[in-house]
Amino acid sequence: MTDTTAATQTKGQLSSAASSEVIIEINQMNKWYGDFHVLRDINLTLHKGERIVICGPSGSGKSTLIRCINALEEHQEGDILVDGILLGENLKNLDHIRTEVGMVFQNFNLFPHLTILENLTLGPIWVRKMSKADAIENAMDYLKRVKIPEQANKYPGQLSGGQQQRVAIARSLCMSPKIMLFDEPTSALDPEMIKEVLDVMIELADTGMSMIVVTHEMAFAKTIADRVIFMDEGDIVEENEPNAFFENPQHARTQLFLSQIL
């Protein structure tokens, strides 16, 4: 990873690999659900290799924000540029962006009728046009990285929640995305399984992947984040580097939130 220009910060075990190259740019983005104004004047940039953690109370629009980035939700005003491509009406762009942006959901969204291996090779074979043998090799590599190669021929229903979420991460990685989005990846897991998923994510961050993570795991946020964003009622209320964010929150709303969850 190139980290020549950006200041390299050291926080916890991880060092940031962020470069000056912008990979996501959001300008004055607004979104409504009917009459309800969910996202208000959102401005956000993600540099290549940078890790952003978004937190905030439920209903604050954090999930909606990252779902807008890979166009699972439509926004009504403002621009979203992903890897230099403008998100909009053009469906070709949309398909392209979705192959560049991986996403991991709270409920895994694995395909229950396919084996783990088939879940992982579906995209590479049909979208990336890989040969079947290459796709399987690729998939097994990623299954080893998330430490469950022995489950390759089982069905998602036979795996624990933590294992399913690791498969979901591997499924996204198989498409070799440039950006990974995580939408509360540990919220649906039993407590004893949260760590195995977070460990995989920390390892992924270590490789220099650009990541946006919506999570309530504050210890995890301190470990990997380059920046922490706090959202409330559709606004980005506070944005800061993690030490300052957790030690010395500025906004009253942030202080209240942190006092409630820490």
Add this chain to the structure above:
Amino acid sequence: MAIITLTKTPTRPAPLSETSMLGWMRKSLFSSWFNGALTIFTLYIIYITLQGVYIWGFADATFVADNRRACYDISLTGACWAGVIDWMDNIFYGRYPREDIWRIDLGGLLLILWMAPMWMRKVKGKIWIGVTVVTFYPFLAGYLFAGGDKGLFMQLMIAAALVALPANVINMLLGLFKDQSLGQVLQGFVAKFSRDEKVQRNLLLAVVALSLVIAFVLQSQWQEVAVSWTKWGGLFLTLAIAGIGIACSLPGGILLALGRRSKLPIIRILSTGFIEIFRSVPLITVLFMATTMFPLFMPEGFVLNKLTQVIIAVCLFNACYMAETVRAGLQAIPKGQYEGAHTIGLGYWGTMGFVIMPQALKYMIPNIVGNFIGLLKDTTLVSIIGLFDLLGMLRSISKDVPWLGLHKEPLIFGAIVFFIFCFSMSKYSRHLEAKLETSNKN
């Protein structure tokens, strides 16, 4: 005070009442005085019913007689199966020329041969078996049954069927005895000639093209005497209409269901209108419309025979019902599945074909097979518009002079035939459900 269990409590076998037959009987049949009495009473009712059926249907029944009078002379209290047996050929084949009945039998055998590998676990490439049987078999069988002159399109489809059928048989044998598929063997074969993928592909295409040419030449020698559709009848006609109806209604229903859920307003409105119109009209009305009104709207000189019109009507009608079943299945799929598919870059058809449809159809197997069963039984309505299907044939027995007034036995026989077909379909659907179950294997 702390409680700490240091030794693991050992596993013990379940009590006898859970595992033995006697325990089960005590629990489910004789759990109380009243339940015990009910059980005995029910057993008695079952006994006298079965006994009555046995005496009428077997013990006192007549199997060989020249006419109904003779039946009564032999036994007054039993069934007169002689009439049904005398008409057996008509019941199965209608008025199809007796010297050509082998064509129907051969057609049935070919279908069994073609479909059999679907049930063999070791055979690979089941999707291809399904696709080829639905695309090519109807043409091969259609010509076998109808005969006469072949158009160019018909000739091409028959040639394709003549390639696909042997390929399917070879594939089955390879799967059974060598654990390979035909595709793998062919790939190994072309790999011997060249390592270049493009050359390999061309070589494969050449092999296919060559076999098609050979098949085309072979089939051009093949000529069968024409048998008018008016001679088709009996179980054969029932199965032909139902078979084509089943083969068309599922793909048609899938397309209509997708159309109804489409984001494009024109497609959505057309599909919805089509489905609702056909669903709000009884099948018998559709059949009458198809045979009497439809020709009025067609250009001069455009004539379809009645059987074709009936088959088209049955297909459209059932596609609409199937569409609603498939739509119900689609609605049961959580939104997350679409999102999961989108995030790995699958487009509309990829999402539907690989992720959504397989799950939706799996959920809907009981309802889909239910529709098929309904379709098979509904085909009896064609006897009202003058086709002699199974029911039409059974009812004409009572109008045949030697068997005048013989109603009960033919209809009971028909009920048994329908039961065999419908029950096997429903059994097979249970088997499919169990086989495809993957979600609850926790």
